[in-house]
Amino acid sequence: xxxxxxxxxxxxxxxxFAQDNQTSITAKGQDAELAYNEGVKFFLNQDLPAALGxxxxxxxxxxxFGKAYYNRGVIKSELKDFESAISDxxxxxxLLPDMPKTLFARxxxxxNTSDFNGAVSDFTLAIKSGYxxxxxLYYRGVAHLKLKNYDEAIKDFNEAIxxxxxxxxxxxxxxxxxxxxxxxxxxxxxxxxxxxxDPNLYFAYNNLGAVRSELKKYDEAITAYSEALNxxxxxxxxxxGRGLAKYAQGVNNLTRDKTEDAEKNFxEAIKDFxxxxxxxNTFEIAHNNLGMAQLKLKNYKExxxxxxxxxxxxxxxxxxxxxxxxxxxxLRNFTGAxxxxxxxxxLGIEHADKYIKNxx
Numbered sequence: 037x038x039x040x041x042x043x044x045x046x047x048x049x050x051x052x053f054a055q056d057n058q059t060s061i062t063a064k065g066q067d068a069e070l071a072y073n074e075g076v077k078f079f080l081n082q083d084l085p086a087a088l089g090x091x092x093x094x095x096x097x098x099x100x101f102g103k104a105y106y107n108r109g110v111i112k113s114e115l116k117d118f119e120s121a122i123s124d125x126x127x128x129x130x131l132l133p134d135m136p137k138t139l140f141a142r143x144x145x146x147x148n149t150s151d152f153n154g155a156v157s158d159f160t161l162a163i164k165s166g167y168x169x170x171x172x173l174y175y176r177g178v179a180h181l182k183l184k185n186y187d188e189a190i191k192d193f194n195e196a197i198x199x200x201x202x203x204x205x206x207x208x209x210x211x212x213x214x215x216x217x218x219x220x221x222x223x224x225x226x227x228x229x230x231x232x233x234d235p236n237l238y239f240a241y242n243n244l245g246a247v248r249s250e251l252k253k254y255d256e257a258i259t260a261y262s263e264a265l266n267x268x269x270x271x272x273x274x275x276x277g278r279g280l281a282k283y284a285q286g287v288n289n290l291t292r293d294k295t296e297d298a299e300k301n302f303x304e305a306i307k308d309f310x311x312x313x314x315x316x317n318t319f320e321i322a323h324n325n326l327g328m329a330q331l332k333l334k335n336y337k338e339x340x341x342x343x344x345x346x347x348x349x350x351x352x353x354x355x356x357x358x359x360x361x362x363x364x365x366x367l368r369n370f371t372g373a374x375x376x377x378x379x380x381x382x383l384g385i386e387h388a389d390k391y392i393k394n395x396x
Contacts, residue, residue: 067097068094068095068097068098068101069094071090071091071093071094071097072094072103072104074090075091075093075094075107075108076107078090079107079111084111084114084115087107088111088112091104091107091108091111095108100131101131102127102131102135103128105124105127105128105131106124106135106137106141108124109122109123109124109128109141109142109145110141112124112145113141113144113145116148118145118146118148118149119149121142121145122145122149125141125142128141128142136162136163136165136166136167137167139158139162139165140158140159140162140172143156143157143172143175144175146179147175147182152179152180152182152183153179155175155179156176156179156180156183159172159176170196170197170199170200170203170206171196173193173196173199174193174206176192177190177191177196177206177209177210181212184216186213186216187217189210189213190210190213190214193206193207193209193213197210202233204229204230204231204233204240205230207230207233208226208239208243210226211223211225211227211240211243211247215243215247215250220247220250220251221251223247224247224248224251227240227241227243227244227247228244235267237267238263238264238265238267238271238274239264239271241260241263241264241267242260242261242264242271242273242274242277244257245257245258245261245277246277248281249277249281249284252284254282254284254285255285257278258278258282261275261277261278261281262274262278265278270315272311272312272316272322273312275312275322276309276312276319276321276322276325278308279306279307279308279309279312279322279325280305280325282301282302282308283302283305283325283329283332285298286299286301286305286332290332299333302329302333303329303333305329306326306329306330306333309326309329310326313326318349320346320347320349320353320356323343323345323349323356324353324355324356324359326342327339327340327343327346327356327359327363331362334366336363336367337363337367339359339360339363340360340364343359352383353383354379354383354384355385357380357385358376358377358380358385358387360376361373361375361380365391370395373391373395374391374392377391377392377395378395
């Protein structure tokens, strides 16, 4: 989830008055305002814990201090303490009914706690109350996307883009909504627009690679994944995705009897799957994918080891059991193969049935 930008926190003016003897005394509530202003100063210096402390002091001194609740809630969101942020922002919503940005801030926190219905409600109320900024439409679109309300999500992203034609995140997430609706070409166009606006969006390049693989544009997919890695060399999903595109190239070359080209593709895929594992050794999918490439090269022991690793990470991984069964069959471990296929079937993978009939 993208970071919310904390809105400017204004200083509260402090009233004081003098008695006839010229001795200054503190006006009612001044201590709360002093603490609030100190919180603002700490925030401006990015000392968020100290800012929280002063805002809490202000609230302790004045229980109806709406702006203090609001700003404390927003800072808690910055610190990813979203549940507590929602609590503060809910009080702020009651105390500051004419400040719709409180609803927006609570909606953002709710998105981050997966309360997507609550988030949609908050963003809608914020918009109706006059919070007419593209980020409200964007985040409501994100909530709709999470709820699988793809048409509503696309509508919100469209409106956000109409208000800000350079809203890279809105293009990206609209692309994801289109992809999930079964419109990969529309998704590709949106991902391309997102990276055109912001070339540093490595995850957009990654998703561009994925949708191009779906469109069987494997060379272009590999290019997109490589662009993602140029921006962020440690983004291991792009190594895995690029490996899958190379694997698909290899399968395609096998169907055209281009054995040497296919072997090269599979070897290149293995390199990418191994890089994925180097960054995240607990990513079971990469181990399974590595095993698949090794199977294509008839490296059955290496394939068996890769599938076994995937299963150790995820004990209920049906594809890994089915694939390991194939590796073991080729290693003439028929008992082990049958056990794996039976396990795959018990976990819901249907195509392993055809192997089990030979195990009886």
